Amino acid sequence: MTVNTSRRGFLKGATAAGAVLVVGLRPDGALAAGNTQAQINPFVKIGADGRVIAIVKHFEKGQGPTTGLSTLIAEEIGLRMDQIDYEFAPSNPELYANLAFGPFQGTGGSTAMANSFQQYRTAGAAARAVLIEAAANAWGVDAATLDIADGMVTGGGQSAPLGDFVEAATALEAPSEPVLKAPDQWRLIGNADVRRLDSAIKGDGRAMFAMDVHLPNQMVVMLARPPQTGGLVAGFDDSDAHHIKGFIRAATLPNNAAVAVYAEDTWAAIQARDALSVEWDLSNAETRDSSQIKAEILAxxxxxxxxxxxxxxxxxxxxxxxxxxxxxxxxxxAHAPMEPLNCTIEANDDGGITLHDGAQMPTGPHMALAQIFELPMEKIRINTMLAGGSFGRRATPTADYQVEAALAFMITDRTRPVKLVWSREDDVRGGxxxxxxxxxxxxxxxxxxxxxxxxxxxxxxxxxxxxxxxxxxxxxxxxxxxxxxxxxxxxxxxxxxxxxxxxxxxxxxxxxxxxxxxxxxxxxxxxxxxxxxxxxxxxxxxxxxxxxxxxxxxxxxxxxxxxxxxxxxxxxxxxxxxxxxxxxxxxxxxxxxxxxxxxxxxxxxxxxxxxxxxxxxxxxxxxxxxxxxxxxxxxxxxxxxxxxxxxxxxxxxxxxxxxxxxxxxxxxxxxxxxxxxxxxxxxxxxxxxxxxxxxxxxxxxxxxxxxxxxxxxxxxxxxx
Structure with a gap:
């Protein structure tokens, strides 16, 4: 499916949503330290040093949108690929909806480039236009005589890095119909020599995947789930788990779908979970063999x-x-991605909640957490991390593992972050x-x-x-x-x-x-x-x-x-x-x-x-x-x-x-x-x-x- 939005519609929508030149703010709303940044539009931020950041609305599980969407912005502004970085967009479907999904922010159906191609080019072109206008005003020349190449604004016998004009650009209104570059002007789009932006950090270990999150004083939670689809917890005995070093407690989730085992680290959580004795209510559980399922389908x-x-x-x-x-x-x-399911949840100082997750469909868990904690949507923050594969598994209609983490956190005193971890065995048997x-x-x-x-x-x-x-x-x-x-x-x-x-x-x-x-x-x-x-x-x-x-x-x-x-x-x-x-x-x-x-x-x-x-x-x-x-x-x-x-x-x-x-x-x-x-x-x-x-x-x-x-x-x- 290919979904495009008009340039005028993009700019109008961005302005209506309040996404205009926000100077000096980090994604969490705090003042940026050291390097003032201007958010030119929902998809482009530029620092005073000229460093451009692409705000990527599709999460990265190995398929390449961080590179692809950054390429579009770099192309339209006039950058080399080593002059642009990326960060993941916050959960905000008003600004970052997948245009193929309706009012829903998410990645899937091979839609990342299809629904974002026009949108991100327009964002880059709009940023380029205000930077050139700012330079033209500073130099007293006609903006039509200026260009940006390799991050430098040139023309009229002058040249300067685009960072010199970021502050002035924030005072300008972006054109409603920014001019996009013609295909014969492309230097990056279609260039086989352009390499992925995230390869180096994945190769040297700097990349932060969801599994890498380790917050101060966090607890690790693993769940004992029923062996069959449809089973529920009838009761459990954790006597043997108390002998496991690092074990904290065990409790049934409010929906009776599993027993949560809390520990100081993952290994202790695995051992303690294995030590549980759980009684299951399987009265409504699946009992068929594969041979029966196959026979029913063939019949x-x-x-x-x-x-x-x-x-x-x-x-x-x-x-x-x-x-x-x-x-x-x-x-x-099964999907069996290399990184099993996991996410981490913590309380914020303002009474809100933050979920750190390889969030494929952030709108789903965002809504679910708002309901579970009875908080307004603006009090829930989704911090999207890199994910080690998905193949569809991280995007369920029920936000299953994020809801598990939320329920496990909800029944604590919420003073310690909770990191939910699935083992690979949990994942393959995950249902x-x-x-x-x-x-x-x-x-x-x-x-x-x-x-x-x-x-x-x-x-x-x-x-x-x-x-x-x-x-x-x-x-x-x-x-x-x-x-x-x-x-x-x-x-x-x-x-x-x-x-x-x-x-x-x-x-x-x-x-x-x-x-x-x-x-x-x-x-x-x-x-x-x-x-x-x-x-x-x-x-x-x-x-x-x-x-x-x-x-x-x-x-x-x-x-x-x-x-x-x-x-x-x-x-x-x-x-x-x-x-x-x-x-x-x-x-x-x-x-x-x-x-x-x-x-x-x-x-x-x-x-x-x-x-x-x-x-x-x-x-x-x-x-x-x-x-x-x-x-x-x-x-x-x-x-x-x-x-x-x-x-x-x-x-x-x-x-x-x-x-x-x-x-x-x-x-x-x-x-x-x-x-x-x-x-x-x-x-x-x-x-x-x-x-x-x-x-x-x-x-x-x-x-x-x-x-x-x-x-x-x-x-x-x-x-x-």
Missing amino acids: ALEGDAEYNVLKNDPAPMDAAATTVEQTFYFPLL YYRPAFGHKVKVGLSEEGEIVAWDHRIAGQSIFKGTAFEAMIVHDGVDHASVEGVADTPYNIPGMHVGLTDTKKATSTLWWRSVGHTHTAYAMEVMMDMAARAAGRDPVEFRLAYLGDSTDAKRKAAVLKLAAEKASWGAAPAGRRQGIAVHKSFGSYVAEVVEISGSAEDGVQIEKITCAVDCGIAVNPDVIKAQIEGGVGYGLGHAMRDEITLTGGVVDQSNFPDYEPLRIGDIGAIETHIVPSAEPPTGIGEPGTPPSAPALANAIASTGPRVALLPMVNDGVSFA
Whole structure:
């Protein structure tokens, strides 16, 4: 989704919200020491030393908005990348809402660049305009004769650093329509040599992640949670915990969802929690096994099941000369970021509360804490920190772990900060997962090998129903996150019928990197491959035949052709096979060719992956390539080996030994090619994930089994 705001609307909104030239204030409202700063607009602060700070409204979990949004401001002002820093915006949806989410501040859906491109360029251009006007006034020259380059204002035979004009600029009104630089003036946008702003601090340990917060006199809290979704605390005995050095106390949370164990440090909290004896009320808890959940989903795909019809192009399957049919199953998946969930909460001197968190959706916990502590919103402060991954897990509709921390803090005397820490085992067993899904697809082909009918039935657990986001995504009873990538496919497929059946949730479901596209791309691209082979046609040529003249189809076709060309499609080295897949998600188009050696029986080795991506204007090519590589690895690793299974409602997996991430030796090489584009930027954090697994499956199927039940190791495939 691409959402832009007009320059006039941006400036008008900023002024209306009171976000005008605030001089000398830190984000917490205190006077800045040493270096006076001017907040030119909600997104730009400049110090008297000329140092520019970009106020980044999207949090950083590794995907690059700190660099991307800073690049836009640096470009428009006229800076080098070493002349700009960043800080995270405070929680204030009036100023920092995600324009794709409505009046809600948050990061997700690969929207950071898509919804901020115009907004941040406008902010930079507005800052540039007042700086130049201030310099023109000081020098008595026409502002049109001045320019800013490398942080220096030049023209009229004079030159000075922009810091010299910051104070005067604060007295000027920004133009309602600042002039943006034309693409032929860009020095930073699209520059492949621009590197991430946060790499150095992450490399040398200066970066502060949420887990790094250690406040004076803080307590560490870990929770004993029920083993099954829906369980509650009936009682507990902490007698043995009192023998643990550093143990402070244990208490049931007010919602009876867990027992909070307070200790002086994390290790003491872990030991004390393990020493608890907890009695659980499991009368309303999940008790099914994974085999039952799978059977229910597959049964919902059968012809007599009730389902919502999304697409119904009347073309009877009996008109087909040949049919190709496959049933797919996709298991529950955990997010498993490298940094498990955590946050820290403390009381402020003014009677308010501060939450230190890798806050992906700050508006949610902000509202929740205001309700829990019965405080006005302005008394709650969210201090957004760096996060070590998320893949969707840090953004729940219930603000789950932040609410846990708030409840744990609320039942203390609030004189000591509370740091909530999850272990990785807590995280893997945490109860929020990519939902399980099934697809049953039947494709009818004419005698000439043309598609004449496509029957596609989907069954699974809705993510958005029953949440605060339901009105945005659920229409006419259909959670469109369940069918995205199928119901809206750019392929021009005749006789297409699509239906959806919701099944009972086994756990708390949650968006997972690329959401519904995680399973819909697999089903669509494997079926296109099966249909191509049944028709006796090349898989690339077959796909191109169903991509017409629309802009959407042309962009998808372009990445398909580029990936095939760069991978030398059809000319793999001896002993290697190739598979291809192409998919549109989050407004971007990605095609991938996976080249493998070995066999399903003796072990498949992924030798090379060639990717082509069209994500509109490539603001930071280096970041784009990194995101494609990460998305490919994330998609492949889970499809190869991973699943979350339940026994009597209890999650069987606990950590990386039994929920194994992709290993560096699993992929030989990844090569990414970016399609030049003048279209507005679209998503990049997630679109690399959907095509990766079907491209691998299609490579395996070229001489081996057709993998339809994931993970692949459960369907006859081994990996070297």
